[in-house]
Amino acid sequence: MFAGGRAGRFNWLVLPPFFVFALLFCMAAGPGVCKAQPCKPACEAAIQKAKAQNLWQDPYWHILLHYAPSGTGYKSRVDDPSFFLTGQGKLDPKAELLAFIRALFSTEDSAVTCRFVARRKWIMERLGISQNTVASPQCPDFEDWMNSMDAHSAHLVFASAHIQSPASMFGHTLIVIQTQSGNRLLWRAVNYSAVTSANENPLVYALRGLTGRYQGYFSLGPYYEKLAEYAFVSQRDLWEYPLDLDQEQIRRMLSHVYELSQIYSNYYFLDENCSYTLLYLLDAARPELALTSKKGSLVFPVNTVRMALDAGLAGQPVYTPSKAAIIQNMANSMPADDVKKAKEVGRGRISPKSVLESEISSQRQIQVLNLVAEWLGFLHTSGRIQKDTFVTRYRAALEARSLAGKDFLPLPEPKAPPRPDKGHGPGLVAAGWGLASGDAFMELRLRPAYHDLCDPQTGFADGSAISFLDTRLRFFADKQKFELESLEILSISSSSPRNRLIKPISWEFKAGWQQRIVHTKEKSLVFDIVAGRGLAWELPLVGLFFVMARGEAAFSGALEDNYSLAAGLKTGLVRQIGPIYFHAQGQGAYSPLGETGARFETGLCATVPISRNAAFAFSYLHQAAHGISQNSAQGQIKVYF
Numbered sequence: 001m002f003a004g005g006r007a008g009r010f011n012w013l014v015l016p017p018f019f020v021f022a023l024l025f026c027m028a029a030g031p032g033v034c035k036a037q038p039c040k041p042a043c044e045a046a047i048q049k050a051k052a053q054n055l056w057q058d059p060y061w062h063i064l065l066h067y068a069p070s071g072t073g074y075k076s077r078v079d080d081p082s083f084f085l086t087g088q089g090k091l092d093p094k095a096e097l098l099a100f101i102r103a104l105f106s107t108e109d110s111a112v113t114c115r116f117v118a119r120r121k122w123i124m125e126r127l128g129i130s131q132n133t134v135a136s137p138q139c140p141d142f143e144d145w146m147n148s149m150d151a152h153s154a155h156l157v158f159a160s161a162h163i164q165s166p167a168s169m170f171g172h173t174l175i176v177i178q179t180q181s182g183n184r185l186l187w188r189a190v191n192y193s194a195v196t197s198a199n200e201n202p203l204v205y206a207l208r209g210l211t212g213r214y215q216g217y218f219s220l221g222p223y224y225e226k227l228a229e230y231a232f233v234s235q236r237d238l239w240e241y242p243l244d245l246d247q248e249q250i251r252r253m254l255s256h257v258y259e260l261s262q263i264y265s266n267y268y269f270l271d272e273n274c275s276y277t278l279l280y281l282l283d284a285a286r287p288e289l290a291l292t293s294k295k296g297s298l299v300f301p302v303n304t305v306r307m308a309l310d311a312g313l314a315g316q317p318v319y320t321p322s323k324a325a326i327i328q329n330m331a332n333s334m335p336a337d338d339v340k341k342a343k344e345v346g347r348g349r350i351s352p353k354s355v356l357e358s359e360i361s362s363q364r365q366i367q368v369l370n371l372v373a374e375w376l377g378f379l380h381t382s383g384r385i386q387k388d389t390f391v392t393r394y395r396a397a398l399e400a401r402s403l404a405g406k407d408f409l410p411l412p413e414p415k416a417p418p419r420p421d422k423g424h425g426p427g428l429v430a431a432g433w434g435l436a437s438g439d440a441f442m443e444l445r446l447r448p449a450y451h452d453l454c455d456p457q458t459g460f461a462d463g464s465a466i467s468f469l470d471t472r473l474r475f476f477a478d479k480q481k482f483e484l485e486s487l488e489i490l491s492i493s494s495s496s497p498r499n500r501l502i503k504p505i506s507w508e509f510k511a512g513w514q515q516r517i518v519h520t521k522e523k524s525l526v527f528d529i530v531a532g533r534g535l536a537w538e539l540p541l542v543g544l545f546f547v548m549a550r551g552e553a554a555f556s557g558a559l560e561d562n563y564s565l566a567a568g569l570k571t572g573l574v575r576q577i578g579p580i581y582f583h584a585q586g587q588g589a590y591s592p593l594g595e596t597g598a599r600f601e602t603g604l605c606a607t608v609p610i611s612r613n614a615a616f617a618f619s620y621l622h623q624a625a626h627g628i629s630q631n632s633a634q635g636q637i638k639v640y641f
Contacts, residue, residue: 042133043105047098049127056094058126063283063292064119064256066265067093077272079215080263085112097123110135117142118255118284142258149188150179151250153242156278156314157189158305158420159230160237160322161461169466169492170450171301171420172230173275176223176240177254187223190257192216192277194267206490209269216267216277218260227320232381235324235502239420241305241314245285253285270449270468275301282313289313296641298426298449302459305421319416323378328499329414330371338364339500342371346379348393352400366408369401375501423459425613425640426450432617434634441474443485443634453493453574453583454605455638456615463495463506463536463544463574470512484525488512495536495546495572506536506546508570517625519595524558532570543575543582552589559595566591566599581607599625613640 039047055061062068065084066077076083076090083089085103089096100116100123103109113120117139123129131137159172175190194214196205208214230236245253265272276299279291289311295303308314321329331339338360344350345368355368373394380390430445447470451460472485489512496504510530515523534548552566568589575582586602605619615638623630 039102040105042129043102046101046104046127046129050097050101050123053126055123055126056097059290059293060122060287061093061097061119063280063287064122064259065089065093065096066280068292077265077277078263079266083260083263085109101127104129104134107135114139114142116259118252118259121255142255145258146251146254149177149254150181150186151177151247151254152180152182153178154245154250154253156241156243156282156305156308157226158239158241158301158317159226159234160239160420161464169461169464169494170269171236173278173301173304174226175243175253175278175281176226177250185222185224188220189223189226190278190281191219191221191226192274193219195264206269209267212266212268212272214267215264216272216274217262217264218257218277220257220261228381230322231320232323232378235322235382237322237325237417238320239305239317240320241308241317243282243308244313244315249285253281256281256284270298270300273299273301275299275304278304279307282308286313296427300426300450302420302423303426309421317419321414321416323374323381324502325414327371327374327378327501330367330374330411331500333411334367334371335364336500338368339371342368342375343501345369345372345397346375346393348389352393352397353403356400356403362405362407363409366401366404367411369397369404371501372397373401378502418458420459422612424451424456424615427641428455428638429641430617430636430638432634432636434632436474436476436632437630439476439478441476441634443472443474443636445470445472445636447471452491453572454581454607454617454619455640456581456607456609457574457576458609462497462538463493463546465491465493467491483515484513486512486514488514495534495544495574497536497538497544499538506534506548508532508548508550516599517623517628517630518556518558519560519597519626520558521626521628523630524556526554526556526559529553534570543573545571545573547571550587550589552591554591554594561594564591564594564596568599579608581609597626599623607638614638615640 050056062074067074068077073091074093078090084096085099086092086095089099100113100119103113104120104123114136120139124131124134155176155178157174157176159174161169161171174192177188177190179186194209194216196214227238231238265277267273276292276295279295283289283292291307291311294307305314341355341358345352345355352369352372355365358365376385376390376394376397379385380387426449428445428447432443432445434441434443447467449468450466452465452467452470467488468490470486470488470491474483474485475481476483488510491510491512493508495506498504508531510528513525513527516526518524518526530550530552532548532550534546536544536546539545548570550568550570552568554564554566555562566589568587570585570587572583572585582604584604588598588600590598601621601623603619603621605617607615607617609615617636617638618634619636620633621631
């Protein structure tokens with residue numbers, strides 16, 4: 001019913017041509033056509049009743065039109081003019097409501113009201129308008145669409161962060177409709193996403209997404225396609241939270257999905273995003289929850305999950321591991337020689353049938369061939385091998401597997417990681433006390449979003465970190481002055497561990513100001529841009545270890561020649577021992593241009609959670625440059641929100 005495409009725009013074929021024509025005619029002819037037609041006695045009575053009730057002030061009307069307080073009035077979060085029947089509809093709930101009532105009784109405009117079935121049904125029920133009195137008593141095309149959904153229940157799905165992509169590092173939420181048959185292949189996914197260009201520059205992508213330069217659309221498609229997209233291609237675990245919705249509530253929610261089809265809103269990564277917009281669907285189903293009015297200034301996908309859980313709307317989730325997690329679990333459960341043999345088969349270096357001729361047991365032969373099939377599927381869906389190569393090798397592996405017998409003991413399923421809703425909140429405020437080269441200081445820190453490697457890692461992807469506007473301000477008691485220690489505009493780190501079969505590239509990017517030693521042998525605030533690429537491994541008894549080659553450009557009037565260009569290496573380690581999270585790192589860089597010379601830095605932080613949203617942290621930092629070194633250490637109380 002809904003078309004594909006990157007944002008999955010609604011297929012115009014769903015809407016009968018007459019509705020499309022009526023809607024476009026209404027828009028082209030101007031607001032007067034949709035609001036100023038002569039009003040019949042029944043229409044006038046409905047309008048007077050609506051005025052007596054101040055119906056445009058009803059919270060449910062604001063939910064359906066996505067109105068939010070703005071100054072002394074309201075403003076809809078929807079930016080598409082075709083979502084409104086009047087030119088003032090985006091800012092005027094009253095004008096939009098009265099125009100809709102008039103359209104109900106107008107022979108020219110009534111068909112348009114079947115395009116917005118949720119508000120049509122609610123207005124008619126609240127005002128006691130009989131179907132026999134309106135110009136279009138029924139909306140058969142909507143009923144056919146609703147019947148085709150065959151809805152039984154609904155789930156809120158969280159796709160975990162994909163740390164190889166900046167736009168996916170926060171995770172993603174969608175709603176899944178389970179059909180009456182229970183066949184998972186027939187489930188439908190309600191998704192909201194931005195329309196973007198393929199292969200767009202990641203920095204341009206982030207900038208446009210932060211400033212609302214993309215249009216977001218709802219889509220409705222097969223859930224199995226989303227499973228393939230997230231679990232198979234993007235290496236993302238899925239968590240399905242069942243929603244406590246009865247049949248009438250599901251119908252209300254789907255009615256709102258129907259009227260949002262082919263309607264766009266400006267998409268903001270940190271606010272009006274997939275997470276926030278889904279709240280309107282949940283409020284349309286159960287308005288008493290008022291979830292949209294409880295959101296904070298920033299909204300992340302996991303916020304929607306937590307709000308649904310806190311409201312008693314969502315239940316215990318079902319975990320679906322990513323294809324990468326399944327493959328890694330299989331490889332970890334098998335002897336190293338068998339994994340090596342599977343790699344040789346997958347690469348086409350040996351025949352799958354040679355596995356059957358090996359001296360290993362039939363059980364191990366089956367495990368090897370199963371791993372080959374899974375790995376080949378991953379390589380194909382992630383674009384690492386061509387389709388023809390995949391088909392040839394995959395068929396050969398399945399043929400050999402069919403000859404290996406049926407007596408097979410399946411390997412254990414991957415263990416579910418900590419649930420995403422169990423992690424800390426995205427915002428951080430912290431206060432710390434410490435010493436910097438013998439000078440006592442107090443530090444205040446504010447980070448609107450999101451997570452770094454010195455935070456508790458529960459509920460977050462291993463090795464992932466992304467922060468916006470992370471600000472540290474220090475007050476030195478002896479000097480009686482404040483200093484800006486650092487202001488990171490954006491910091492992203494993706495240390496994705498490699499294993500025997502899946503070998504991602506790690507990377508980082510950072511831009512912002514920080515205090516560092518300059519050629520005058522004093523510390524000064526310098527603007528840095530750093531980019532790096534490297535490798536990471538999960539080492540037994542050691543933890544997540546990574547190494548990156550980095551390039552750096554720094555600018556400041558305190559630098560010699562006002563700039564420096566440097567190259568260097570960075571290594572780091574992330575490890576949990578009992579309840580304590582450790583992050584150690586060391587880095588060195590040499591600048592041949594601008595302010596020349598070498599710089600070195602080592603640091604350690606240890607964090608002990610007090611609760612889900614509170615922790616105590618200790619950090620130590622050593623910096624050396626231009627023949628001098630400085631040390632600082634502090635303790636800090638962190639509160640997440």
